[in-house]
Amino acid sequence: MQVEVRVFATLRQYLPDLGIGEAKVMDVPEGTTFAQLRDMLGLPADEVKIIMRNGIHVEPDDVVQDGDRIAFIPAVAGG
Amino acid sequence: MTRKILRINMTDLTATYEDIPEKWAKWAGRGLTSAIVFDEVDPTCHPLGPNNKLVIAPGWVSGTPAAPSNGRTSFGGKSPLTGTIKESNSGGLSSQKIAKLGIAAIIIEGQPKDGKWYYLFINKDGVKFEDASDLLGKGMEEVDRIMWERYDHKPAVIGIGPVGEILAANAGISVNDPENNPGRYAGRGGLGAVMGARHVKAIVVDDKGGPGVEIKDMALFKKGRKKLTNAILAHDLTKPGGGLNAYGTDVLMNIINEAGGLPTRNFSSGQFEGAAKISGEMIAEMVEKRKAGMTGHACHPGCVIQCSNIYPGPDGSIIASPIEYETAFALGANCGIDDLDFVAMMTKECNDLGLDTIEMGNTIAVAMDGGLLEFGDKEGALALFDEIRNNTPLGRILANGVEATAQMFGVHRVPTVKGQSMPAYEPRAIKGIGFTYATSTMGADHTSGYTIAPEIAGVGGKVDPMTYEGKADLSLAFQATTAFIDSSGYCLFIAFPILDIAEGFEGMVESVAGVMGWDLKAEDVVELGKEVLKMERLFNERAGFTNLDDRLPEFMRYEPLPPHNVVWDVPDEELDKVYAWVHED
DSSP: EEEEEEEEEGGGSSSSSSTTOEEEEEEEETOOBBBHHHTTTTGGGGGGOOEEETTTTEOOTTTOOTEEEEEEEOOOOOO | OEEEEEEEEEETEEEEEEEEEEEEEEOHHHHHHHHHHHSSOOSSSSSSTTTTOOEEEEEEETTTTTTOOOOOEEEEEEEEESSSSSEEEEEESHHHHHHTTEEEEEEOOOOTTTOOOOEEEEETTTEEEEGGGTTHHHHHHHHHHHHHSSSOOOOOOEEOOOOHHHHHHOOOOOOOOOOOSOEEEOOOOOOHHHHHHTEEEEEEETTTTTTOOOSSOHHHHHHHHHHHHHHHHSSTTSSTTTTOOOOOGGGGGHHHTTTTTOOTTTTTOOTTTTTGGGGGHHHHHHHHHTTTEEEOOOOSSSSOOOOEEEEEOSSSSSEEEEOOOOHHHHHGGGGTTHHHHHHHHHHHHHHHHHHHHHHHHHHHHHHTTTTTOOOTHHHHHHHHHHHHHHTHHHHHTTTTHHHHHHHTTOOOOOEEEEEEEEESSSSSTTTHHHHHHHOOTSSSSSSSSHHIIIIOOOOOSSSOOOOOTHHHHHHHHHHHHHHHHHHHOOOOHHHHHHHHHHHHHHHHHHHHHHTTTTTOEEEEEEHHHHHHHHHHHHHHTTTTTOOSSSSOOOOHSOOOBBBTTTTOOOHHHHHTTTTGGGGGO
């Protein structure tokens, strides 16, 4: 199944070929968790603070669904 | 030496140094500006009339040696934009210099009988009232430059641009930064017009030879300072090279967009297809590509977070400083504009003319909604600043903010609470911040109770942004803690590390206790903050505000917000819980 993944801010260094806000389209096996997807992409677990699926927070152990728009996000805030 | 109140009477052109009365003795920063406004300003007065006052106060730790990020100044008065009490808070050079002169607060009252304009020069020897007629009509870039030419020691320059002179409701107060740029603003709520109504164009503060800040318990202060600094330097968000330092507050652009909470095209969508182009990552890329400007800029001396930036143009010249998330949202996404250079050029205009960037961007967005321009028309948007600079009738309408403009252009989608327009978080998609917008004593204001930290960023806990259960308590806790931090002189951004690192929170409390000679505990923070909120709330009640003013605009109840297609579904009774305690205690 296919998903699109975005990474932001300090996490972009691990996927340096992606432009700002650009999605990486990936095929992943059924049953893949967000933690597994994060590891596949080489994102350090302690640097991923938030994971979103279609704009909604998910937990690392939740399972990825076909067509998900996924974002891995480090510590951010401000205003 | 004991802190003094400096009272400046513009009617008599006199300045007096007064002992702090007992009732104000514990306060500084926002606590002090709100206490003074509460005691001395008639809540029913006209904000631009003779009976309003402008109060300026550094915080408890402002100007102390090496307390991290301690350079925030509170500006208070009755707001011409909202009609409520107002505390607007700025970085820049002013806070530490006022504090080092031994001044707890400057109260500016009265109006010159001769109708002339003045600027004030304040140093260790006292106050001079100087003729400002040669400064009238000048933007803040020029005013700052002139003052640094005229005076030694790189003084703080607090000033108003041309829109403050015409007493426009969106006039902010500028404070110069360490490079003497006018980008640090007590922007919200029109306090620039309150300063203008006193015919004060600028206040120049030179702290050379001043007595410095008295610290009652140096050992406790140093212990607290160290713990707080360590927490800031350890937290992923605020450490060197962390999110704020590397990308500035605009690091939020892509994230809030991803969450579906980025107000776009006058609050008609929560996602903007051009978000990446106006994001903090793009600011950093432009700085690198154009080999000019900088990220990691400090807005005041001694800041360890350094989240500001200086944005360069294509030819390597500097356009503006800083580009904040709020700026990029208001002048970018909310106007449908995805060009960072244009966002920067409009920011430069705001900083020079003396306009709050949030209110200004939202004003352009409302005007676009009303048909003045197409959404996305960046050239047209930039040209509107000429209308303001030339003081045309259209320019005067725009300089008075969102509600004035919405009325002139027949727009029903008016994203305001108590007359002040909303910052960069959509309350339909992030409910807790809606509680803060609705109930804050300041009108719609994100900084007064930043529930975004746990709702979106997972800082200080994690809660679901889409639900409203528990959000009244959450918003109140943030509003109270914020009122304390706004009184401290610390930058509000220290909240992020200390919400996650308990020792940092202790350190903040100990550093304040050390300065004041108090026995202060962590649990006292919320109680002191609530005392500030209560004064502000009671002022507003006496000005005629009721719980019916604690509501979000009607359109948010029936216009679903893409992409989550949610409306504001929070019952009014939930909102009324936030301040129910004011008359119960």
